[in-house]
Amino acid sequence: MHLPSVFGSVALLAGGAAAHGAVTSYVIAGKDYPGYQGFSPGNSPNVIQRQWRDYNPVTSCSDSMLRCNGGTSASLAATAAPGDTITAIWQQWTHSQGPIIVWMYKCPGAFSSCDGSGSGWFKIDEAGFHGDGTSVFLDTERPSGWDIAKLVGGNKPWSSKIPQNLAPGNYPLTITGSGSAQPDSSYKAAIPGYCNQNDANIKVPINDHSRPQTYKVPGPPVWTGA
Structure with missing residues (x-):
C-alpha cells in the first residue's frame, strides 16, 4: 500500500507525519493489524503498512516524502x-498543535504499481482547533483547543x-x-x-496568544460519500 505522511496530521496507514510520532498498529473493521515498528526494515514482518524511515518529521510541503514517506511498499x-x-x-x-487529516486514494490498478501520484487524494476525516476563549495556540498539552x-x-x-x-x-x-460513489475533483x-x-x-506561531481562535484545516473539504 502507498499512503502519505501528511504534514502535521494523522495519515491513514502511513505511520509518519510532520511531527515526532508514528502509527504502529490498526484496528480495521474490528480486526487487529500490526504495523511497521520503524528503524529495522530488514527484520520487519509482513504488515499492511508502508515502511517509514524514522520518527522524525517531514517539514516541507513540497517534499515528496509527504506522500509515501519513502521506504518500501507494504506486502499485505x-x-x-x-x-x-x-x-x-x-x-x-x-x-x-496541528491538524488531523485522514486521506484516501484510489489506485488505478494493483497496489504494487500505485505510487499515489496526481490529484487523486481525498479526505475522509479531519480535525483542527476548537478554542474555548482561554487556550489559543498554547505550546502545552493542557489547556488545548487542538x-x-x-x-x-x-x-x-x-x-x-x-x-x-x-x-x-x-x-x-x-x-x-457494491458502492458506486467517488469524490469529484x-x-x-x-x-x-x-x-x-x-x-x-x-x-502557525503557536505561542502567539493574541491570534484569533480560528483555524482552517488545509486542503479540500472532507468527502463523506454523499
Missing part, C-alpha cells in the same frame, strides 16, 4: 467495506469512518461491497501540492 492489504471504522494507534505523538492533543503520549487511537457508498477497489486498503488534491509552506494554516 487490509480489507474493509464502506461504513467500517479504521482506528490508527499512535505509539508516539509529541506535539499538541484535537490532536488527544494523541499526545503513547498508544493513543484516532478513529475514522470509511465513507458510505464508496466504490470498491484498491485504496490504502481493499474496499469491498472539488474534493481531490495532490500530495505534495495541497498546501504551501507559507500558508497561514501551515506556518
